[in-house]
Amino acid sequence: MRLRSAAALIAASSLLLATTPLALAFAGTEDSVVTTEQGKVRGLTGETTRTFRGIPYAAPPTGDARWRSPGPAQRWTGIRDATQYADPCAQGEHPIGIAGTSEDCLYLDVTTPKTPGRDRPVVVWIHGGSFTNGATQVYDAERFAAKGDVVVVQIQYRLGALGFLASPLLGGDRSGNFGLEDQQAALRWVQRNAAAFGGSPRTVAIMGESAGAYSVCDHLVSPGSAGLFQRAIVQSGPCAQDHATNYAAPRPRADAEKYGRDLAASLGCTTAECLRKVTPARLLEATKDDEFGPVLGGPVLPLHPAKALLTSRVNRVPVLHGVNHDEVHGQIGAQESATGTPTTTAAYEDEVRRTFGADADRILAEYADVRPAGLALATVLSDAQWAYPAFRSNALLALRMPTYSFEFAGDAPWYRGLDRPTWPVGSHHLSDVAYFLDTNVFEPLTPAQNRLADELITRWSTFARTGNPNTSGTQYWPRATPVDRQVQSLDPAGVTRTDFVRDHRIAFWASL
Template sequence: MSVRTKVLATVLAVGTTAALACYTTTSATADSVVQTDRGAVRGLVGEDTRTFRGIPYAAPPTGEWRWRSPRPAAKWSGIREATSYADTCAQVDHPIGVASTSEDCLYLDVTTPKRPGKNRPVVLWIHGGSFTNGATSIYKPERFSAQGDVVVVQVQYRLGAFGFLGSPLLGSGSGNFGLEDQQAAMRWVQRNAAAFGGNPSNVTIMGESAGAYSVCDHLASPTATGLFQRAVIQSGPCAQEYSATNYAAPRPRAVAEQYSRDLAGSLGCTTADCLRAVPADRLLAASGSAKFGPVLGGPVLPLHPAVALASGKVNRVPVLHGINHDEEHGRYGAQEAATGEPITDAEYEAEVGKVFGADAGKVLERYSDIHPAGLALSTVLTDSQWALPAARSNLLLSSRMPTYTFEFAGKAPWYAGLREPAWPFGSHHMSDLAYFFDLAILEPLNAGQQKLADEVIARWSSFARTGDPNVRGTKYWPRATPLDRQVQSLNPAGITRTDFITDHRIAFWR
C-alpha cells in the first residue's frame, strides 16, 4: 500500500467507524413483521421507513460449498429477528469496508417506506469496493427510500478470492461466484418483493464503482435475463477494459487463472479440496494485494459487456449511465490535504510516464494548461481512465437500449474530518453517493447539495418507476443518441447540458 493510500485509508476509516455507530431507530412494532418465502422476519420501524436487516437470501457458502454456486437459504420457524446487520463477507480492513473473516455472509437488507403501499419500484443496490471490500452497513438508504417512495434492497456478495477465484481446479466457468450471489439476490426479490410492498416486475439494479461494473456484467449475462427491468450505472463504465490501473473491469480468464495458480501455490494446494480446507484468515492473508474481480468466459459472463453491447447480445432495459466529473480528485486531493505536501511537478511527470510510457510527452503537453501538478494529474487520469470509457459506453448503450447519460459535477461533499485540498476537488469518486445515502465518511450536505439530492432522488425514483428520469418542474433530460456530445450535468449550482466530449478532451484520448 502506497503512502498516499495509507493516509487516505486512515482518514476514511475513522468516518466508516462512525457510520456504523451513529444510526438509531425506534423499537419494533407489529408493522415490522413480514412473511418471506423462507419464514417471517421482524425489522425496525423508524420515523419514515421500515428496515429489515440480515435476511438470508442464500445458504452459507462454507466448507465444501466454498466456491460453488449459491444454494437456497434454509427455512425457519417462528419470527426471525431482522434488526441487526449480518456479518460482512470476508475482507481485510479498508475505508470502504469492515474487516471480517466470515463466509456466512449472503444476506440482504430491505428498507421500505413506512406508509402503506404496494407495487412500489424496487431498487437493488450493489455496493462498490473494488470487488474486495464493502458492506451494506455503510450505506444508509432511508432518505432514498422515503423520498423516492421505493423499496431499497441492499445485497452482500462474496468478495476477493472467495467470490472471484477463476481456477481450473474449480471448473472451467469459475470466477464469478460474487456475480452469481447478486443474481441469487435478484431471484429472492422476485419471490419476496411483494411482501415488502414492492413490485417484482419492476426492479432496478443500481451500483457504483465495482457495483456499477457488476450492473454492466448483468446486462451482458444470459443468466440474469428477466431478473431486472432497469439499470443504473454510476462510475463504472461498461466499456472499461481490464488493466493494472482498471482492475475492477472483467479480466481475461488467463489473468484470473494466473492469480489462482499463484494463490494455490502459496498455500501448497494442488486440489480444490485443499483450497476449500484453508481457513478464511489464511486465505485472506495469502491473497495479499492481488486484485480479484469478474472473469470472462463461462455461463455467467461469456462476453465482455462492451463486446456484448456491440454485438447486441445484451439484456435490453432502460439505463442511466454516468461518471463523476472529477473522479480522481478525491485520491490526490486527500493525499495533499492529509500530508500537507503538494504533489510536485517531478512526481506528476513520473506518474504520467509510468502510466502512458512513450506517449507521456504528448499527455504532458496537452494538459500543460492545468496547474498545480496535483490537479493536473487528477485531471489526466480522470479523463483517460474514466471519461474515455464512459464516452464509448454512452455510444454503445444508446445504440442498443433507452439510455440517459449524466455526470455529477460541481462541488460535492468532501471527506469528513479532512481539510480540503488547495485546489478545487469538484465531484470526486464516491461523492455522488452522498446525494442518495447517508455516509459518515463524507461531510453533511450543504443547502445547494441538499437541493440537488432532492432532485436526483426524484429523478432516480422516476426512472425506477417508469424508465424515464424526467420529473415535472425540472430541466428536460433527453434520451441519449450514439452521436451525442452532451450529457446531463448534475451540479448543485444548477442542472444543465454539458459537452462531455470537449470537456474531457476525448478526441485527444481517442
Template structure:
C-alpha cells in the first residue's frame, strides 16, 4: 500500500507459456496455498531493446497488476489496460495508474501479453495443431486476463459488470480486436482507444505464414519441435514483425468488415488520435539517426509513395510551408490513410455510428504540441506526436514534469476517462461538455486552450485524401 492506493503486483493469471506451452493458448495458473508476494511486478515478456525496458528473454510473463483506492465503499468500475509497443515491446508494469485510481475512484488492472514471435507467430503446422488459425497467442493472453478480471474483480472491490478496456497504439489495436472478437463478448462493457484506427485491417493468414516461414528459415527449423527448442533470443532476432491474424475463432473477420456487418460487441467508445502522430516515427528514422529529411528526399519519398498522384500531394503539402522537410513528411503521413491517420480515425467513427446499429462514440484529438517528448531530438519539433498523451493519463512515463497548464489538461483527461468508466459518458460536473460524435465537427480538442469541439478533417485534408487516385 502506498499513499492513497493499494497495489497488488505480479499476480499470475495463466501458467508460464514455456516449454511445450510455447505457442499454445494460455493455461490456468497453478493454485497457491501460501500468501503470494504481490509487492512488486514479475518478469516482463521477452523483447528486443526499444522504448520498452530493454532486451529481455523471459517467457514466464503472464502476470497482471491491480491498483485500487485505499478504501472502496461500493463496487467500483474496473479499467483494464493493454499496453502499446507495436506488439513487440512494452510492459504492463511500466504504467503507474495512481492518477486514474485516486482522481477517478476506479480500479485499474494492467495485463501482460506475449509479444513478437512468442505472441504472434503463425505457421500452417501451428494452425493444424490447434485446429484454429495460429498467430493470436497475445490476444488469447488478453482474453485470459479479462476472464480473470470477471472472476476476481469483486475480491478487489470492483464490479465485474462494469469493465472498461483501454489501450494505446498496439494496445488500442488490441481493443479494436476485442470489440470485434466473439470470444470477448460479455467480458467488457466500454472501450477506450488511443491512437489506432479500427478502420485498419490486421494481418491475413498468407502474410502471417510468410513471416513465419521467414523466421523458420532464419533459425533453421522445419518443424515445431525445433522451433519450440530454439532459444528466445534467436527467435526475437529472426522475427520480421507481425500482428494479430484474421480468420480464426479470435478474429473471424477483419475489424472494419465485422463492424460494417454488425458482427461486433456493441459498447460505448471513447476514441482518438494525436495531432502529429507520425512525427515520432519520422524522428526515429531520420532526425534521431542524425540524418534529417532533406527537401530532395521529401520529394523522392512522396513520389515513391504516390506515383502519378505525387504532384497533387506535393502541391497540397509544399515543403516550404513547414518548419523542416521532416515535419512536412510527418504531416502528410499523419493525414494520409493508415492505422494512425487522422482521416482513418474519422472513418472509423463513422463505421461505429452508422444506422441502424450505432454505438455512442466520443471522439477526441490530443493537440498539446508542448507535451513532454519521448525523445527530444535537437532541431526537430516533435509536436503532439504518437504516445505523447500517455503522461496525461498515467503518472509520468517519460520527459520532464508537466507544467501547471499541462497538469490542468491531465486532470481533465483523467476526469473524462474515468467518468466514462463509471457511466459510459465522459461528461461530468466541472468538465467542459464533450459531445457524442455525429459528424466531424464533434471531435473534442484536448489541448492547452479551452476544451471544445473541433473538426480535424479540415486541417488534415480528409476530403483531398478521399478523392486522391493513386
C-alpha cells in the first residue's frame, strides 16, 4: 500500500476545506522597502513583522524554458509591489494547495521581524503536498518569524510533471529533478539577498514537512546544494524511506523514464518540442492520478540519501529529524469520519495481507492487542512505513553529523470541519505544521498546544541559530547516537524522552 497524505485522502473523500489565502492582520499603512539584487521591493508592515510576497528568484520556466534548469530572474527599475502572492505552480484541486495552471510561479515570500536587526537566522520553508500541490499562500509565517526572531523564506517550486518528469527527451539525466533545482536556485537567492532582510547567509536552516522533508533529505546529499545551508530540519520525511513504501521518496530513474515515455506517447509526442507545446491544463488532466517526486541518478541526485549516508557522501550539517507518532491515523480516521463507515476487521486484515504479503499473519498476531480495526490498521502502517524508516534514518544521520531525533506525540490539532473518529488520532501526518505555521486546514490550537508551539518555535529557532535545539528552562535534548532507543517526545502534555524502539515495535519490524 503506497500511502498518500491525510490531506490527499480528505480530498478524495470530497471534504471541502477552506483553501483561500490566509487573512493576515497587518496594521497601519507604513511602507516597507528593501533593496534586493534585482531591484527594490515594497512589502507590508504588520504589528510584529514585515512581509514581502511574490519576489521572483528565477526566470519563468515557460515556453522553451519548460523542463529546463531555472534561469536567473530579471532585474527591474523602480519599486516592485511585493504585497500580493504570486500565482501558485500549476496543480489540481487539493485541500493544501491552490488549483491553477500557471507556469510563471518561481517566486518566494519573506517574513521578517518588524524590529530592526541583522544577522538573524534564516529558515527556508519547503512546503509539502506530495510534490504535486502546495503554495506559499497556504502558510502564514508571522508567528514563527516574530516569536523566533528569525527571517522565514517560503519558496515555490515546479510541481507534478512540470517539476519531476524524467525523459531522455528533456535534458537527459538532469530531467526528473527540475523542482529540486528550483529549490536550489531559491537557496542561492537567499545567499545573495538574506542580509537585505536582516538575515545571515551564514546561518540558513532548510525546513520541510512531508514532500518538503524528503526535499531536505535530498539537499543533504545533492552536490549542487553544498554550502547553501548550515542546518536541516526534516519533519515526516525519513531520509532512509524507500520509494516502494512511500511514493514521495526518490524513485529509480529507469522507472521514472518509463513513465515519461508512456506519458509522452499518451499525449501524442515524440519530441521535446511537442511536449513543450502541451498546455498545463491538458498536462494536469493527463497526470491527475499519477505520482511524482525526485529521481535518482544524474548530477542533481546521484545517490539515494540512505546510500549516500552509508558512504559518507553527504553535506554535513546539524540535523533535526523525526516523524509523528501516529502518521497514518489522520488518513484512516478522516476516511472513517468522512464516510461514516468504520473500518471492519475483515477490511483491516485484507489490507495487511495486500500490503505485507507473506508477513501478514505475523503482523496480525503482533498487533492483536490494538483495537478497533481502524486504529489497528493505522498503527501497523504508521509503525511499518514511518517509524521504522525514521529509526533507520536517525541511526544513519547520527553516524555522519550532529543529529537530534524527535517525534511529535499526544493530542495534535484535527482537521477543521471534520468530526474525529471514535478512536484517538494522536499526532497524525501534517498536524505538526500547525505548531509553526498558521493554515486554514486545522482547528485552532488549544492552550496546551499553543504552549507547545511557543516552545517548539523557540527550539527550532535556537537550532537554526546554533545547531542545537536546547534552550534554558526546557527538557534537555541529547544529541542522537547511532544506537539510540530514545527520541525527544514533543507532546502538548509535556516534552519528555520516549523509547521509540519499544513504542513502535522496531525490533519486530527489523525481524521481518
